[in-house]
Amino acid sequence: MSKYSINMNQDCRLCPFVSTAIEKLSDCQMQQLTDNHIVVSFKKGDPIIKQGTYSTNVIFLRSGLVKVHITGPYSEQIVKISKAPQYLGLPTTFGDAVNQYSITALDNCELCFIDNTTFRQLLKESEHFSYQIIQSLCRYEIESFRRCANRTQKLTRGNLADVLLDFANNIFQSDVFTIPISQVEIGNLIDTSRESVSRMLSEFEKDGIIRMTGKQMEIINKKSLELISQNG
Amino acid sequence: MSKYSINMNQDCRLCPFVSTAIEKLSDCQMQQLTDNHIVVSFKKGDPIIKQGTYSTNVIFLRSGLVKVHITGPYSEQIVKISKAPQYLGLPTTFGDAVNQYSITALDNCELCFIDNTTFRQLLKESEHFSYQIIQSLCRYEIESFRRCANRTQKLTRGNLADVLLDFANNIFQSDVFTIPISQVEIGNLIDTSRESVSRMLSEFEKDGIIRMTGKQMEIINKKSLELISQNG
DNA sequence: ATAATTTTGTGATGTTAATCACATTTCTTA
DNA sequence: TAAGAAATGTGATTAACATCACAAAATTAT
Numbered sequence: 001m002s003k004y005s006i007n008m009n010q011d012c013r014l015c016p017f018v019s020t021a022i023e024k025l026s027d028c029q030m031q032q033l034t035d036n037h038i039v040v041s042f043k044k045g046d047p048i049i050k051q052g053t054y055s056t057n058v059i060f061l062r063s064g065l066v067k068v069h070i071t072g073p074y075s076e077q078i079v080k081i082s083k084a085p086q087y088l089g090l091p092t093t094f095g096d097a098v099n100q101y102s103i104t105a106l107d108n109c110e111l112c113f114i115d116n117t118t119f120r121q122l123l124k125e126s127e128h129f130s131y132q133i134i135q136s137l138c139r140y141e142i143e144s145f146r147r148c149a150n151r152t153q154k155l156t157r158g159n160l161a162d163v164l165l166d167f168a169n170n171i172f173q174s175d176v177f178t179i180p181i182s183q184v185e186i187g188n189l190i191d192t193s194r195e196s197v198s199r200m201l202s203e204f205e206k207d208g209i210i211r212m213t214g215k216q217m218e219i220i221n222k223k224s225l226e227l228i229s230q231n232g
Numbered sequence: 233m234s235k236y237s238i239n240m241n242q243d244c245r246l247c248p249f250v251s252t253a254i255e256k257l258s259d260c261q262m263q264q265l266t267d268n269h270i271v272v273s274f275k276k277g278d279p280i281i282k283q284g285t286y287s288t289n290v291i292f293l294r295s296g297l298v299k300v301h302i303t304g305p306y307s308e309q310i311v312k313i314s315k316a317p318q319y320l321g322l323p324t325t326f327g328d329a330v331n332q333y334s335i336t337a338l339d340n341c342e343l344c345f346i347d348n349t350t351f352r353q354l355l356k357e358s359e360h361f362s363y364q365i366i367q368s369l370c371r372y373e374i375e376s377f378r379r380c381a382n383r384t385q386k387l388t389r390g391n392l393a394d395v396l397l398d399f400a401n402n403i404f405q406s407d408v409f410t411i412p413i414s415q416v417e418i419g420n421l422i423d424t425s426r427e428s429v430s431r432m433l434s435e436f437e438k439d440g441i442i443r444m445t446g447k448q449m450e451i452i453n454k455k456s457l458e459l460i461s462q463n464g
Numbered sequence: 465a466t467a468a469t470t471t472t473g474t475g476a477t478g479t480t481a482a483t484c485a486c487a488t489t490t491c492t493t494a
Numbered sequence: 495t496a497a498g499a500a501a502t503g504t505g506a507t508t509a510a511c512a513t514c515a516c517a518a519a520a521t522t523a524t
Contacts, residue, residue, distance in 0.1 A: 130362050145311055193511075195511090
């Protein structure tokens with residue numbers, strides 16, 4: 001249902017979203033990147049990477065918000081919410097010919113699709129670039145261990161507090177924001193049912209910790225949320 | 233309590249455990265690796281990497297079995313059991329100056345400690361080597377997403393079945409083996425209490441799926457285990 | 465605008481597995 | 495080999511959530 005607007009051959013040197021990993025590339029390498037990518041706009045709900053399909057391009061998220069999700073044995077699990085600027089799905093692009101997880105736009109996104117061969121050429125030619133990529137892959141994995149430990153050990157209350165704190169502190173950098181996902185999705189993010197999410201949000205509101213008007217969220221008592229995050 | 237036996241300067245060309253990533257290195261690079269690593273023996277229970285300490289070396293597991301574990305908000309979580317030959321803790325070595333998780337020997341292990349600078353030099357000089365490392369980091373992360381989804385979505389029965397199947401199919405490649413971890417550790421691996429592990433193992437035994445004598449385990453009905461793995 | 469669809473709120477009930485308690489067995493080590 | 499420590503077995507009780515059921519609200523499509 002979506003029409004993707006496509007811009008060919010934007011100059012990466014002028015791109016305000018350009019990844020830090022790219023900064024050290026030579027002019028010639030930069031030109032190669034510029035010549036071998038296209039910029040595409042996606043709308044809320046559009047699939048960017050789809051689990052089970054062949055992975056074809058390296059994707060860089062210039063702007064917007066996405067969810068990384070995987071089909072588990074019984075239900076969909078949202079692994080994480082990621083915001084621009086960053087590469088998307090490097091592990092699934094280089095780790096397997098077939099995508100092992102999905103990425104979906106949560107709002108309007110601008111993405112660069114970079115030719116796989118070009119990207120590999122850059123890795124080959126720039127030691128700095130490939131080391132940056134290695135480092136970011138390493139950090140992703142550490143993060144993912146940490147997330148998994150939290151998710152499985154904390155009670156639902158604590159996990160929900162973490163989601164709200166993550167939105168406020170990392171994603172939106174404001175205590176007032178519009179929740180970009182449904183309560184079903186929050187459930188998928190913290191491995192609980194949507195009913196429990198609903199009940200607990202009501203509870204937070206009753207306790208004066210948050211104020212909600214539809215999707216509009218205001219964190220009133222962040223200290224309480226942090227305590228709940230720590231002590232379940 | 234352990235005495236590490238150390239061998240300096242083993243020739244990596246002669247090492248039967250040498251990582252596939254290394255195979256394409258030039259003789260000169262291989263010599264550099266040989267000159268800048270030491271081989272150390274660890275005993276069951278010895279810490280190899282300790283969360284919170286500085287990461288100093290790249291470690292290659294030549295032989296033996298280890299557990300990768302992380303201190304979660306309430307308890308220890310075993311992320312995975314890994315066997316030789318493979319690199320250990322690359323993510324925590326390159327992702328952060330301080331180790332973000334621990335690795336502990338589960339039996340007698342032989343490890344190569346490779347100088348960090350030497351390893352980075354190899355990454356820099358061999359495109360093939362660094363691409364191999366990138367690929368394996370990518371695969372680790374995909375695996376870790378999958379493990380987390382299984383752990384949080386499956387019931388304890390299914391997770392326990394998975395552990396037994398993993399030992400039989402991947403780690404020991406035999407349906408008869410000695411469980412290398414305690415029931416507490418099995419609990420830490422599948423996020424459940426040791427009591428539940430004990431009860432469920434008894435149940436498996438009662439149902440004629442396994443036979444246990446102390447740590448000695450025999451899988452009698454693998455089909456049943458696979459069904460339990462799938463259907464909880 | 466209005467119908468259709470999706471999302472959310474909330475009560476009642478049931479299940480899984482945690483926790484507590486204590487006995488028993490197995491492993492360590494002096 | 496005996497004593498101490500660690501690991502395991504098993505029952506009783508309880509807590510956290512899932513699930514079911516349905517109503518209400520909000521969003522989207524026609």
